[in-house]
Amino acid sequence: MQSFNAFEPGLLIPQLSADVEFYPFDSNTYLVKHGLLGHQLRVSKAIMQVLELVDGERPIQTIATQMSVQLKSAVSSQLVFDMLYKGRLSQCGIVLSEQTVASKKADAYIxxxxxxxxxxxxxxxxxxxxxxxxxxxxxxxxxxxxxxxxxxxxxxxxxxxxxxxxxxxxxxxxxxxxxxxxxxxxxxxxxxxxxxxxxxxxxxxxxxxxxxxxxxxxxxxxxxxxxxxxxxxxxxxxxxxxxxxxxxxxxxxxxxxxxxxxxxxxxxxxxxxxxxxxxxxxxxxxxLCDLTNEPNLRTKSNALFQQTLTWLFSSTKSPLKTTRDYLMVTYASVSWFVIIFFIASSLLYNSGAIMYAPHHLVRLIERIIQNWDTITITSIWQSITQLLLPLLFYYMLIRLLTPLVIRFWKRLQHRKLHYMRTRY
Structure with a gap:
């Protein structure tokens, strides 16, 4: 791969990975997949047009010129460069770059x-x-x-x-x-x-x-x-x-x-x-992801929900433009309501079970080992319900707090970097 420092953006010759596959996703988008690493992206028609022009021989300047002809609008070399190298295309290994790309962990939630x-x-x-x-x-x-x-x-x-x-x-x-x-x-x-x-x-x-x-x-x-x-x-x-x-x-x-x-x-x-x-x-x-044609429904709906909250409490422009947008915001709203309601009600009515969940788990294991033949479905069910709700509480609490902690940490690092730059 050519070094970015050796050329002007327009002179760089981009190359696609040999393991890239393209599929039409719907009438407006395409699916781009790295067959070896497992990464896949949903891209617009314009980006797909750019990728079709990347053949390992055309420099970015030529690709930008041909895109300008196809779109009947001026497309700069810098825009094509940013599109190929400063986004997910290079991060996922679709476009070859200097950075090392790891394989995607399939079903990372498992x-x-x-x-x-x-x-x-x-x-x-x-x-x-x-x-x-x-x-x-x-x-x-x-x-x-x-x-x-x-x-x-x-x-x-x-x-x-x-x-x-x-x-x-x-x-x-x-x-x-x-x-x-x-x-x-x-x-x-x-x-x-x-x-x-x-x-x-x-x-x-x-x-x-x-x-x-x-x-x-x-x-x-x-x-x-x-x-x-x-x-x-x-x-x-x-x-x-x-x-x-x-x-x-x-x-x-x-x-x-x-x-x-x-x-x-x-x-x-x-x-x-x-x-x-x-x-x-x-x-x-x-x-539901397939019915809405949205592969990352949870991530996209949460992002749209956050933008909607920003719009409601500030003077930003409304992010809700289509019926699909309203449905996604409704999905995210209900999802977060269920999490917050469950956490709040658990703390209010089931705090003792949450506190003593580790003790109940040890007791259940002891009973299964020592009294196997006398255990009934009822007793097992009662023990499981004692543990299930507290464990689900901890999971939802972690899910609720993790994005907040990550956001706080990023802001802290940003302020620290800003302080170091202004000081030195």
């Missing part, structure tokens, strides 16, 4: 990852399942399975009170966690199989930690190359596979007439429904 199934190990299964995700057939069967399971549960007399006192012994644990592991694995395989149907590369399936709890995950980041309606099928494919799995399990109920089967299906359906939560990075969040 930590302590362990790969369970390599992509090639599930290719044949995905090929077999792929026909299920033809959109018309997929949505029809999705609704049919959902209606069938709800009808089955509502038509049967499920004695929840009786189920709550089942002994949580080895056999009960085997049933519950066996269904849980199979359904969640099928959930992730569903995402991968849907990718396969739309000719999109899928990655590995693994296990990691999210919100202090273990979760399965599938790498389907390449799905952004297809239309939002196809991405929506990929988003819902995991829930679809769970519904299909529960429907097959229900056949066991009719064969052995054991209500425990229905009770376990009901518990798992509750967990499946939780996946539609749009405020956490579950399937519901990604579906």
């Amino acid at each position: 930590w302590a990852k362990i790969i369970l199934l390599k992509a090639h190990q599930i290719d044949k299964l995905c090929d077999w399942l792929a026909p299920l995700f033809r959109p018309k057939f997929f949505y029809a069967l999705f609704m049919l399975l959902l209606v069938y399971l709800l009808t089955l549960i509502l038509s049967q007399s499920i004695d929840i009170a009786k189920f709550a006192h089942w002994k949580f012994g080895p056999s009960m644990a085997l049933y519950f966690y066996g269904i849980f592991i199979l359904s969640t694995l099928l959930h992730e395989i569903g995402h991968a199989a849907a990718c396969r149907h739309f000719n999109v590369r899928h990655g590995h399936i693994g296990l990691g930690m999210y919100l202090l709890a273990p979760v399965f995950f599938a790498d389907v980041s390449d799905a952004w190359r297809v239309s939002k309606y196809k991405r929506l099928v990929i988003d819902l494919a995991g829930i679809f596979m769970e519904l299909l799995f529960y429907s097959l399990i229900s056949v066991v109920y009719f064969c052995i007439d054991n209500q425990l089967v229905l009770q376990l299906i009901l518990l798992r359906l509750i967990g499946t429904t939780a996946n539609l939560n749009p405020f956490l990075r579950f399937d519901g969040y990604w579906a």
